[in-house]
Amino acid sequence: MNNKITIPESMNVIFDKDIHEFLNPDHVYIPIEPGFELNVKTGAFVYMEQVLLSKDNVKIYSPVSGKILGKTTSMKLNNKDLECIVIENDFKESLKKKTPATKYINEYSKDQINDLIVKFNAIDRKLIYGAKTLVINGIDKDPFEHTSSYIINTYSDKILETIDALASILGCEETILAINNADNLNVINLINNIGTYPNIKLKLVPDIYPIGFESILLKNTVSKKQEKSGVNYLTVEDIYNIYNVLKRKKPITEKLITIAGNAVENPKVVKVKIGTSMADIIKNSVTVTDDNYYVIINGLLAGKTLTTLNNIITPDIRSIFLNTADKQKETKCIQCGLCNLKCPAGLNPKYLKEHKKADKSKCIHCGLCTYLCPANINFKKYLGGNENE
Amino acid sequence: MNNVYVRSKKNIYQISITRILLLLPMILYGVYKNGLFLYINKYTNLYGLFRPLIFIFGGAFIGAMVNVIYELIFNKKNNNNPTIREILFSSFHIEYGIILGCLVSINTNVLVFFLSVFGLLMVSKFFKNRVNIMCVIFITIYAIQTLVLKNFDYMNIYESNKLFEYNILDYIIGKNVGGIASTNILINLLVFVLLSVTNNTKTSIGILSMITSLFLFSVYCMFANVNIGNVFFQYGYIFIFTFVATDYVTSSYTILGMRIFGIVVGALTFAFYFVNPILAPFIAVLLTSFLNNLIDRSNKLFKK
Numbered sequence: 237m238n239n240k241i242t243i244p245e246s247m248n249v250i251f252d253k254d255i256h257e258f259l260n261p262d263h264v265y266i267p268i269e270p271g272f273e274l275n276v277k278t279g280a281f282v283y284m285e286q287v288l289l290s291k292d293n294v295k296i297y298s299p300v301s302g303k304i305l306g307k308t309t310s311m312k313l314n315n316k317d318l319e320c321i322v323i324e325n326d327f328k329e330s331l332k333k334k335t336p337a338t339k340y341i342n343e344y345s346k347d348q349i350n351d352l353i354v355k356f357n358a359i360d361r362k363l364i365y366g367a368k369t370l371v372i373n374g375i376d377k378d379p380f381e382h383t384s385s386y387i388i389n390t391y392s393d394k395i396l397e398t399i400d401a402l403a404s405i406l407g408c409e410e411t412i413l414a415i416n417n418a419d420n421l422n423v424i425n426l427i428n429n430i431g432t433y434p435n436i437k438l439k440l441v442p443d444i445y446p447i448g449f450e451s452i453l454l455k456n457t458v459s460k461k462q463e464k465s466g467v468n469y470l471t472v473e474d475i476y477n478i479y480n481v482l483k484r485k486k487p488i489t490e491k492l493i494t495i496a497g498n499a500v501e502n503p504k505v506v507k508v509k510i511g512t513s514m515a516d517i518i519k520n521s522v523t524v525t526d527d528n529y530y531v532i533i534n535g536l537l538a539g540k541t542l543t544t545l546n547n548i549i550t551p552d553i554r555s556i557f558l559n560t561a562d563k564q565k566e567t568k569c570i571q572c573g574l575c576n577l578k579c580p581a582g583l584n585p586k587y588l589k590e591h592k593k594a595d596k597s598k599c600i601h602c603g604l605c606t607y608l609c610p611a612n613i614n615f616k617k618y619l620g621g622n623e624n625e
Numbered sequence: 626m627n628n629v630y631v632r633s634k635k636n637i638y639q640i641s642i643t644r645i646l647l648l649l650p651m652i653l654y655g656v657y658k659n660g661l662f663l664y665i666n667k668y669t670n671l672y673g674l675f676r677p678l679i680f681i682f683g684g685a686f687i688g689a690m691v692n693v694i695y696e697l698i699f700n701k702k703n704n705n706n707p708t709i710r711e712i713l714f715s716s717f718h719i720e721y722g723i724i725l726g727c728l729v730s731i732n733t734n735v736l737v738f739f740l741s742v743f744g745l746l747m748v749s750k751f752f753k754n755r756v757n758i759m760c761v762i763f764i765t766i767y768a769i770q771t772l773v774l775k776n777f778d779y780m781n782i783y784e785s786n787k788l789f790e791y792n793i794l795d796y797i798i799g800k801n802v803g804g805i806a807s808t809n810i811l812i813n814l815l816v817f818v819l820l821s822v823t824n825n826t827k828t829s830i831g832i833l834s835m836i837t838s839l840f841l842f843s844v845y846c847m848f849a850n851v852n853i854g855n856v857f858f859q860y861g862y863i864f865i866f867t868f869v870a871t872d873y874v875t876s877s878y879t880i881l882g883m884r885i886f887g888i889v890v891g892a893l894t895f896a897f898y899f900v901n902p903i904l905a906p907f908i909a910v911l912l913t914s915f916l917n918n919l920i921d922r923s924n925k926l927f928k929k
Contacts, residue, residue, distance in 0.1 A: 541628055561628040572873050573878035610636045614629050
């Protein structure tokens with residue numbers, strides 16, 4: 237029996253290949269996370285990349301230059317009310333101090349790299365020193381997302397240069413760049429360019445869902461021996477951020493996000509400022525064709541539905557979908573066993589649905605069971621929400 | 626909020642249609658063997674020509690009617706305005722009707738068939754699929770034909786007029802006596818492969834029930850010096866393992882559960898063969914379907 241699942245519907249979405257940006261919002265909103273100390277005052281002027289909030293080693297930087305208007309509670313972060321600093325953009329992108337770009341990024345030491353990564357929030361995980369394998373995930377987590385694919389397509393030279401430098405600095409014996417074998421443009425692009433970097437092994441993984449999830453990808457690309465000797469796992473977005481941090485020594489204040497869904501006329505990947513309101517991005521970046529849409533972040537299959545567009549862009553948001561809900565009625569389970577058979581975590585979603593106290597901790601919230609169920613049962617309701625909850 | 630935004634195209638309607646379409650080659654062969662061939666050779670009249678179709682399409686019609694009647698009369702409180710397609714394919718009853726039409730003997734009393742299928746399918750609607758209803762219906766028809774009408778016979782008029790000695794090839798291409806459209810093993814196996822590839826059957830149940838029973842029968846035939854064809858291929862066991870044992874709603878659904886279910890069906894078929902060879906697979910599937918929840922739960926024991 238065919239145990240692999242491809243999501244054919246995702247192949248129907250055609251993305252605009254041009255570079256799109258929305259880097260000039262009128263206001264940006266920086267959430268004040270619990271425990272963070274506010275380093276600026278209301279009415280003060282802030283430079284772009286100036287520290288706004290700090291807690292121990294972690295610093296939050298201003299994505300624009302302008303005036304601090306004060307605090308607001310009108311914005312949300314993943315549906316939750318959170319106090320934010322509001323900055324009025326002066327559209328000048330004034331910097332307090334200009335840092336010249338570094339010529340060669342492979343000249344950093346391990347410690348220097350770690351310091352820069354931590355200082356400028358390049359990635360949300362720690363690099364493991366001594367790990368022998370470096371795995372780079374070039375596959376979008378959700379089949380309807382296009383962010384990783386876009387980053388490879390647009391910045392392949394920078395990505396390869398950074399992976400090579402990182403691998404040599406970290407002393408990795410094996411470096412794997414995994415990409416989807418159905419991503420034809422990138423396969424050709426990388427095969428043409430990878431010759432310059434003999435240490436990077438290009439791994440074409442089958443177009444199955446949820447191969448873009450960390451645990452599933454590692455299971456498919458790394459042997460048990462390699463796993464034992466340590467694996468550093470990063471996404472191409474992490475690599476792109478590391479490149480910017482190492483090359484320009486500046487914090488991450490922008491990010492690329494996919495904007496798509498069946499209520500969007502022209503799906504695209506857009507570069508936006510962190511802290512921009514989603515309503516602003518949607519208004520300025522895409523044409524909406526159906527007003528009965530829901531807003532979903534981070535994937536149509538595994539993502540989270542937002543209650544309002546008054547949410548802000550944070551570093552962990554990969555995509556925004558404007559999509560109508562599926563209206564097929566839920567019927568009684570026909571015991572086909574597809575949910576159990578196809579679950580990438582080897583769980584029994586029907587059992588977990590029926591037994592509220594059952595251990596659901598191994599669920600990776602990929603949404604595959606809900607997608608596959610012929611009786612239209614929404615397992616997401618019973619499996620503890622979704623990845624962002 | 627936990628809406629669903631994208632779903633696969635697989636639903637009960639698509640599964641039913643695929644399974645019914647894949648049954649067509651079996652049906653065509655059955656119509657030829659038990660209708661057209663007899664008509665061409667003047668063993669039967671025009672009614673006899675269409676008799677296989679009366680059972681098969683009559684079964685489908687009754688299955689559809691049961692769904693419609695249940696939905697319109699008994700399920701009115703579920704006021705969500707279903708479409709005609711949703712009503713017709715609200716359960717697998719159309720498919721059950723067709724499978725039963727394929728399984729019964731060509732000599733079955735049409736009234737007994739229709740009344741049994743209608744009555745028991747209707748009753749099954751209220752019992753939430755606890756047991757394999759196809760087995761219950763077949764056993765009922767068999768019991769009425771054998772005990773009341775006293776004329777159960779798998780042979781059509783041509784077969785009962787001649788003496789045959791079948792070899793393995795005859796069994797494989799379905800020349801042997803049996804249900805209306807359940808004899809052709811070659812087509813049956815091809816259909817099973819297609820059902821598996823398209824994820825429209827519980828493959829492990831089908832495979833393991835076939836392998837288990839074939840193994841047990843082979844051992845028995847070796848020691849008893851009996852032709853395996855006359856034992857294993859005679860009564861449409863392969864068809865029953867493919868379409869009846871793998872019934873979605875009344876069989877196990879976990880990976881291990883399906884395997885155990887298949888093995889138990891195969892083993893019980895062998896055991897009950899010595900009681901009644903025709904009913905053996907039906908009793909086996911019926912008993913195992915009683916235990917399907919237990920089998921699924923035993924998963925945990927095995928994992929521990």
